[in-house]
Amino acid sequence: MPLRNTLSSKDVGTLLKAGELSFRVGPYIYNLHSSLGQLAEGLSELYADFPAASPGDFVDYAVSIQRGGPLSTIRRKVQFLFDNQGSFAPIPIKQAYAFMEWGMNWCVSVHANEYLKLHAAAVARDGLVIVMPGVPGAGKSTLCAALGLTGWRILSDEHALIPPGTSRVVPLCRPVSLKNESIETIRAFDRSARFGPVSKDTHKGAVAHMKADLTPDCHDQEALPAHIMLFPRYSSVDRQELTARSKTESFVLAAYHSFNYSLMGESGFAAMQTLIDSVECYDLVYRDLDWAIEAVGQLHDRARQP
Template identity: 40%
Template sequence: MKFAELATVDQQNRLRFGDLCFRAGSFRFRLHSDLIEFAPLLQRMYADYLLSADDFVDFHINLLSRTHWRRPWQPQAHFLLDDDEPFEPFPRDTALPFLEWGLNWCVATRAHHYLMLHAGVIARDDQALILPAWPGSGKSTLSAALCHRGWRLLSDEFGLVRPKDGLLAPFPRLVALKNESIAVIRAFAPDAVLGPEYPKTRKGTLCHLRPPTDSIERDQELAQPRWIVFPQFKAGAAMSLRPMPRTEAFVTLSGHSFNYDLIGLRGFETLAHLIDSCECYRFEYGGDLEQAVAQLNALADGLI
């Protein structure tokens, strides 16, 4: 059963009693929350995600409202993994970005059976394009654009590389768009499902895009790494796609990993195999998103 097939009152009850379990890629989450007004938004943005009936889950999450006695007019949301509260609370009315941030944190700190890259990952014909980048470089915007032009979204945030075979595991989650990217994607993909805009977050104005249904339904299908493209958005810049030496790509990509140093030799060998199996490029683009997508499609078509 999908979120969309669950009646709102049933979802509210499951949230209240900690029995709302869902799957995203290879991870299963159990969510308990007393923020009942959050249920309709969760149902809309998670409409295509499968509810899980398994007793085993990877992460038990509590998203709870509490009011500080000094600021009773500012209700807050607290994120707890099991019984631990790993970071400071957020305002209650930002529950969705708080949950999304918390789910990312769960995976980034616990999923060390993967080499984890800070990268967008999309695939076409099960060959994957990896977009490693620092925040503000445009990886989420490119990932959102490509998955609305026929590519499959694995993630806009995590490249999960399996050390045993070098394949990429999907983790299709809501795509976090920030600031100017929100209007850009609204114009680029008018049929895309976007959530509310949240101004004045730590990263400016934030808005989430629901991945296409196909990307969510295929969240168990692995992909073969084929291209590594380091994107950099520069307003007004001419578009440029340049081959990158493998040694430089190795060093740069290691700096975009959440756990390369932590998993030691396994991380080195996995990253080396990944670099050897991919074509590596630097990609600079300006404001024409259609042109940027066309350039990456040309790369996938073997025209470059």
Template identity: 35%
Template sequence: MQEFRLTVGPASFRLLSEWKKPLNQMRELYAEYPAADIPDFTVRLEAVNALRRFIRPSAAINGDYMLPDAAPLPIEQGLLALEMGMNLQMALGWRRQMILHASAAERGGKALIMTGESGSGKSTLSALLGINGWRFMGDEFALIDPVNGEAVPYPRLISLKNEAITAMQDGAADIRFGPLMKATPKGDIRHMVPPADAIAQMSKRANPALILFPRFGHDPAIRDMPPSETFMRLTQASTNYVALGEQGFEALTGLVQNVPARALDYRSGEEAMELVEKLWEELA
């Protein structure tokens, strides 16, 4: 098996694959990320059976933590399979911080946390902020330190879906992208390498100052969200709230008591950016 080791924020991974191509793609896209001596997690891409390695090859995602019914992906989507495997290890195995299924960006030492359903646009918004004067901290997981409440960056590759792919391709000239993967289980997907400052500062934490619940495709509107509703939504957005026990409770109550939260409806990235800037000005 081929091997590639990398570190993303506080977590480190050992990726193993029976195929060279997806690992080479990962090596290229994660070139600026530090290597890992002692990895926290291992992710393996393995042939579903021996013949499948050669005939219509299909890769099963295995690792320290696994979903028994995770469907194998065609090997052309091996890069996506590795990313999914890394996400799974974090979601099921990470205990050092509270994990929120959320994106995050930093400005002036303070962090904006954005969470929402798939399709809410949280990933695209964090990518847009990252090329417009903010430091991108992550598009998938916001990690909250249970001791001091700080947001810990997890700037993995940005996973752009469907229309967001063209929007970002047109947005900036010097962005590096992975291969376009069409018709994956999550639609068309193309990974984007985070801006250089996001990678260079992946150990630099920030205090959360605003929590947003973006929702794409609705007339622009901003709604105050009371702490109890924020709490309830964030427990649903956390993959390890229950596992962290009392620490998780203290971390999450601290977050919702100290940080303002708003629901944000928008129709375009441009509109969302304007509203985010306005709210940041008022509240952060």
């Protein structure tokens, strides 16, 4: 494998300030522009190993986080711009890092309709993917982070991109977004986990992002076949269990967790058919990460038996 030109060899802050920080995330090129120091720090920590874009690469998503003028400077607010257009109300400067990450998610959520997009984490081992859809707060990111820290390849914490007509998942590896108690849970789970800035008092509480490109193949672009669809749910009171679930109901639930299933119309239905036909479906209720990782590992091993 050729040695990659990664951001670690560059001065991320200087490039960011000049609007020349461009890197590849799965099939897309992001260009980021900001003069905010906290963004440069976070990006240096979490994106250092991302492949830098080559000169002349087409930029899919041009993102800018900027102070909006004297008044916004006094109010300590910044603005998220996509293609130089303001898409959201100004946000407190201390939440800028989390907002940048959300904004980068938003770019994919509202575009990228060449794929069936599920709101799901996706992890892989032995070249096979487990897709984990879930509503915010279900515990999918916490489980995804823990799996990543125990050797699984993180394909995405947020979007499972499925090319229609296939049951494959296109990698879109970016930092894992953790909220509130999950931040300390993952810090305690693995003291070596690397985090970006903590954004406090956001509409979701405290938010921090964990470095997710932890395996040698994490930036490979080849789509990998999915073989399990797992619906994780954290519960501090319910019994921990892994149970098979109906494929039919999983179809409808996965459609519910899709960003663009309805938008795609009949082709979305056909894409979901292909995916559901190819995966085994399970519910996972967990409270203990070690137990959950063991259960997911055993499930994966069982499912890959011919």
